[in-house]
Amino acid sequence: MKVILAEKAGFCMGVRRAFDTTLETVHNTGGKIATYGPLIHNPQVLAVLKEQGVEILDEIPAKRSGTIIIRAHGVPPDHKAKLLKTGADVKDATCPRVMKVQVIIQKYREQNYTTIIIGDKNHAEVLGLMGYAEPKVHVVSNADDIDSLSVSGSYIIVSQTTQDDQSFEQLSSEIISRFPQGKVFNTICDSTHKRQDEVRSLCKQVQAMVVIGGKGSANTQRLGQVAEKMGCPVFMCETNQDIDLKALSQYERVGVTAGASTPEWVIKKVIKTLESL
Ligand code: SF4
Numbered sequence: 001m002k003v004i005l006a007e008k009a010g011f012c013m014g015v016r017r018a019f020d021t022t023l024e025t026v027h028n029t030g031g032k033i034a035t036y037g038p039l040i041h042n043p044q045v046l047a048v049l050k051e052q053g054v055e056i057l058d059e060i061p062a063k064r065s066g067t068i069i070i071r072a073h074g075v076p077p078d079h080k081a082k083l084l085k086t087g088a089d090v091k092d093a094t095c096p097r098v099m100k101v102q103v104i105i106q107k108y109r110e111q112n113y114t115t116i117i118i119g120d121k122n123h124a125e126v127l128g129l130m131g132y133a134e135p136k137v138h139v140v141s142n143a144d145d146i147d148s149l150s151v152s153g154s155y156i157i158v159s160q161t162t163q164d165d166q167s168f169e170q171l172s173s174e175i176i177s178r179f180p181q182g183k184v185f186n187t188i189c190d191s192t193h194k195r196q197d198e199v200r201s202l203c204k205q206v207q208a209m210v211v212i213g214g215k216g217s218a219n220t221q222r223l224g225q226v227a228e229k230m231g232c233p234v235f236m237c238e239t240n241q242d243i244d245l246k247a248l249s250q251y252e253r254v255g256v257t258a259g260a261s262t263p264e265w266v267i268k269k270v271i272k273t274l275e276s277l
Contacts, residue, residue: 001253002253003275004253004254006257007198009257010259010263010267011261011262012095012189015261018040018071021093022035022093026054029089033054033055033067034056034057034066034069035055035070035071037071037075038056040072041214041261042213042217044214044263060086061086063087064087064088066088066089067088070083071093072098073094073095073125074125075094075124080092095161095189097161097190097191098125098129101159102128105129106132108156109136112153112154113136114137114151114154115129115133116137116155116157116182117157117158118140119159120160121139123160129160154181154183155179155182156185157176157184158187162222164222164225192219195257203231203232203255204230205253206251206253208233208251208254209224209232209256209257210237210243210254210256210274211223211224211256211259212258212270213262214238214262215236215238217259220258220261223257223258223259227257240270243273249277
C-alpha cells in the first residue's frame with residue numbers, strides 16, 4: 001500500500017507548547033504538578049503525563065501547593081483568578097492564537113457588543129471564550145441554532161479556532177443576512193486552515209483517508225468530516241491498534257492525517273502498520 005502522510009499531521013504549535021511546558025515543569029520543578037482539565041484530548045499523551053506524575057484537576061481546589069498548568073484551550077477569566085488564589089504557581093499554557101480571540105472578545109465586550117461564537121457547545125475552548133464575553137454571548141453550532149437566535153444592537157462573530165472553514169463561512173453569512181449590524185472575525189487558526197486544506201487536496205490523490213486522533217478531539221473529528229465532504233472513504237483511529245485493516249486492505253493509495261493533539265510516535269506506528277499491508 002502506498003501511504004501519503006499530510007505535512008501538517010499531528011501536534012500544532014499550541015499543543016506542542018502546552019506539552020513542552022508541562023514536561024519542562026516536571027523536569028525542572030519539584031512538588032505536585034497538575035493540569036486544570038486534561039491537557040489535550042489525546043489518551044496516549046495523557047497516559048505519558050500520568051506516568052510522569054501529572055495529575056488532572058477537574059475542580060479548582062480552595063488551596064493547593066506545587067504547580068497548576070492551564071491548558072492550550074484556555075479558561076474563563078474567573079477560573080484563572082480562582083486558580084491564582086489557590087496558592088499554587090500557575091503556568092498559563094493557553095495557545096497564543098486562542099488568546100488573540102479572547103482579546104478580540106474582551107475589547108468588544110467593553111464596548112457593549114454581544115458575542116456570537118461559532119463552535120462546539122461545551123468544548124473547553126468555547127467555554128473559556130464565553131467567560132470573556134458574558135453576559136451577552138451566544139454559541140452557534142449549526143443552522144438550527146440560527147433559527148432560534150435573537151440579537152439586538154451591535155455584535156461580533158468569532159470562531160472556535162478549530163472550526164471547519166466552510167461551515168464558518170456558511171453560518172456567519174447566514175447570521176449576517178438575518179442581523180446585518182454584525183462584524184465578522186474569522187479566528188480559525190492558520191494551523192487548522194492548512195490542515196483542512198491539505199486533507200481536501202490529499203482526498204483528490206488517494207482512495208481513502210485515515211485520520212488519527214483522540215475520540216474526544218473535536219479537531220480530529222472535524223478532519224474526518226472534511227474528508228467525508230470530499231466524498232472520500234474515511235477511517236478514524238486512535239492508534240495502530242484500532243485501524244480497520246481488513247477494510248483498508250482493498251485500497252492501494254491511502255492518505256493519512258492526524259489531529260492537532262496526536263503525538264508523532266502514534267502517527268509513526270500507524271504508518272508502519274499501513275505500509276505493512
Ligand atoms: S489548533 Fe491552533 S489555536 Fe488551537 S492550540 Fe493549535 S495552534 Fe493553537
